[in-house]
Amino acid sequence: MRVSAIQMDMKLGEPEYNFAHAVELVRRAAATGADVITLPETWNVGFFPSENLEALSDREGERVKATFGPLAKELGVNIVAGSVSNVRDGKIYNTSYTFNRQGEVVADYDKTHLFTPMGEHHSFEFGDRLVTFELDGVRCGIVICYDIRFLELVRSLALRGIDLLFVVAQWPKLRTRHWELLNTTRAIENQMFVVATNSCGTAGQTKYAGHSILLDPWGEVLVLGGEGEQILTADLDLEVVRGIRESINVYRDRRPALYEIK
Template sequence: MRVAMIQMDMQLGKPEANFEKAEKLVRMAAELKPDVITLPETWNTGFFPRENLKEASDVDLEQTKKLFSRLAKEYRVNIIAGSVANCRDEKIYNTAAVFNRDGEVVMEYDKVHLFSPSGEHEYFEHGKKICNFELDGIPCSLVICYDIRFPELIRSEMLAGSKVQFVVAQWPDTRLLHWDTLNRARAIESQSFLCCTNSVGTAGNTKCGGHSAVYGPMGECLVLGGEAEQILMADMEIGAVDGVRDSINVYRDRLPEVYKI
């Protein structure tokens, strides 16, 4: 599975400009002939405008689906369309959407863990389910930003069969040590590939740190981005996951009856 990660810079509270830019970047990435293209978190609004958030949000993913269904079909590519601020039933969610090569929506996921230090929980609604899906027959899963700090969520998706974990984020540069460490740790403990796509640029007073990366099931780094807007490419040999899980079989050796979570 070849992935192209779009480490995007966006404008806070300006969805039309961000949609235009996202389309341009996806078309650039598609020319590189990947199997999957990824975008970061809340790229339609930035993370996140307190004023006029509802007006800036997509409505039930209507604009997101219209654009990425068309692009996925045009280029015959799978798209992890990052996440967007999304108004549904008069509530706002941080919602990711996944499209297959036929332009079909194969999964929608509302961010479960909202980042309380920034007040995200005061503006957005919590999601209530994990996110597992298949792309080209490969079992995959997805989380959004702060979710990566909750290994029980990642393990739940792994127990549902995932071999590739996608992470989309707007992670600040002040905590890049955490970003790099947590993503590598989740790959090692899950014995899976982990593809983490972060944004760059400044949203309000927050500067996002980039460092988008792909880690292998032994924690090896296949590609690591810098702090500027760019498209990163990596090839994931999915068969390696089974080999690692057979050699150190943490899934067989788990004792869930002991854990108090």
């Protein structure tokens, strides 16, 4: 499976520009022969406008679906369309949509852990469910930015049988080391591929890290981005997952009766 991660530099509070730019970048990524193309977190508005957020947001994912469903079908690719600021039932969610090659929505996920240090919980609603899905027969999961710090969440997805985790983010440059270490640790401890797509550039006072990273289940780096806008592409050999889980079977050797996680 060939995956392209789009490390996008979006403009804060300018969805018209961001939609057009995202489409342009997806078309460029498709030219690499990618099977799956990913975008970062809240690329439609940036992270995140303090004023007029509701007015700038998508509505029930209508614009994302109208844009990327037909585009996925036209290009014949799967698109993990990052996440968008999205109004549903009068509340704003940080929502990810994933499209298969036929342009169908195969997954939608609301960010479950909102980044309270930046006040995300004052503007967005918490998601309340985990999501897994299949792309080209590969079992996948998705988390959004701050979610990656919560090992219980990722292990719960792993126990549902995923081999590939997508992480979409707006991770700041200040904590670049955390970004690389957390994604690497999740890959190793859960014995799965991790495709972590971050944004870049500056929004308000925050400089975003870039450094999107694609990792194999050994925690080896397949490709690592720099700080600027770019498209990173790697081929994932899913047979590696079965091999490592047979040689070091942590799932068999778990002792969940001893774990008290509440």
